[in-house]
Structures are given as C-alpha cells and as structure tokens.
Amino acid sequence: MSSPAPRPVPAFEPPYYTVVFTSVRLDETPGYGETAERMAALVREVPGFLGYEHASDPGGLGITVGYFRDEEAIAAWRRNLEHQTAQRRGRDRWYRHYSVHIARVERSHSFTREDGEEDTGTEG
Amino acid sequence: MSSPAPRPVPAFEPPYYTVVFTSVRLDETPGYGETAERMAALVREVPGFLGYEHASDPGGLGITVGYFRDEEAIAAWRRNLEHQTAQRRGRDRWYRHYSVHIARVERSHSFTREDGEEDTGTEG
Numbered sequence: 001m002s003s004p005a006p007r008p009v010p011a012f013e014p015p016y017y018t019v020v021f022t023s024v025r026l027d028e029t030p031g032y033g034e035t036a037e038r039m040a041a042l043v044r045e046v047p048g049f050l051g052y053e054h055a056s057d058p059g060g061l062g063i064t065v066g067y068f069r070d071e072e073a074i075a076a077w078r079r080n081l082e083h084q085t086a087q088r089r090g091r092d093r094w095y096r097h098y099s100v101h102i103a104r105v106e107r108s109h110s111f112t113r114e115d116g117e118e119d120t121g122t123e124g
Numbered sequence: 125m126s127s128p129a130p131r132p133v134p135a136f137e138p139p140y141y142t143v144v145f146t147s148v149r150l151d152e153t154p155g156y157g158e159t160a161e162r163m164a165a166l167v168r169e170v171p172g173f174l175g176y177e178h179a180s181d182p183g184g185l186g187i188t189v190g191y192f193r194d195e196e197a198i199a200a201w202r203r204n205l206e207h208q209t210a211q212r213r214g215r216d217r218w219y220r221h222y223s224v225h226i227a228r229v230e231r232s233h234s235f236t237r238e239d240g241e242e243d244t245g246t247e248g
Contacts, residue, residue: 008146022132103227
C-alpha cells in the first residue's frame, strides 16, 4: 500500500481562512483512526472547503491545518452534527491538549521545484 | 536524551498572527538540521514572537506554525538577514515544495485535560 507523494496545500487568492488545530493525544485512543478518516472524507463535502494537511510527530504533537474560502464554510463545518459528535469524543477520550486558531489569510505563496523557482501568490 | 512532553502553543487573545509553513523536503538536505535549530533559537529574539510548533510525518509533509503578536513582529522576522539566507538556502537545496500562509487570528481556544474540561479563549 503506497500513498501518493505528499504535497502542501497551495496558496490561494486571499482572503481565505485557515483553521490550525494542534493536539497531543492520550496514549490509548480507541476509535480515533476511524473517526479521523471519516472527518477527512466529510469535510470535503463542505461548500467552500479548499483543502487540509496533517503531520504528526510519532508520540508527539499533531498539527492539522484546514483551508476554507470564507467564514460561512467554517460555520457550515462547525454545524455538522457528525463533526460535533467527533469533537465531543475528542475531548472525552482522545486529547490531552489541543489548541484551535481560526485565522483570515492575508498573504500567501507557494514554491515547487518541478517548475524551477516559480513563486506564485501574493507576497511581494 | 529525552525531550519535554510536547504541548501545543496555547490560544492568545486575538488579534494575533499565524504563519503556516508547510513543506516537503528533498531526500538529502545537508545542513538543514543545524539551520532549523538556529532559526528556532533566533526567532525567539524577535519582539512580539509568541511561539511556534512543528510536526513532520517521516518522509512526508512537515508543518511549522509560528505565532506573532502583530504584523510588525512578522516584518521584523522577515527582515532578519540570517533568516533571509536560510530561506534562500531552503529554496536552493532543501525543499521540493512549500507553501506559506500568513493569517490574522480572529478566534481561538485551548483545551487541556489536566484542568478537566476547561476551555480558554474566545470562541463561543
């Protein structure tokens, strides 16, 4: 089983929104993997969802960053009942610590080596 | 050698700024580790720097999130000459892809289990 090569979510045209979710999980997190997969599938159905990326140090910090076109897209995701249930379960069973930072992107750019030194985006 | 238990950067009182840097590195990245350590030390000297966190999937995506009090703090970090040299080296030698998203945090909250279900922050 091989995954496709990872790619960062690219820079979009600002403004857009990012939700940074950083967490440290408990040692035992029954049901976490299935729920995380389900949420990853579900969020793609939200109108205005632009992408997300995740990285986690083994046994350490996990960082998930979601990108949304506007506040309404974030609000729609927050209203999702299945998502709300997962959030409750997270607080009850999975997380030792977490922080959420919801922010409006003002500048962004991307770099990719395949295209040489091309920079795209909005930062001067 | 044991590291302290990881903790997410906590929620601060908005507004503040976050810089999300996501990257995929080349297979060989000579000098990367030393420079990353040096940058982690150097950014702490920037007035208005609030904290940063990093996670990377082995062989995959790395995510670094920096938090700054205001735009001037980000500008000061961008002006740092040693940081500029490291950025050039990153484009030349270390990164296959990266994206940078600079965003103004409008809402945030933190949860930590040690204090029970205490939520701090600004989100309703």
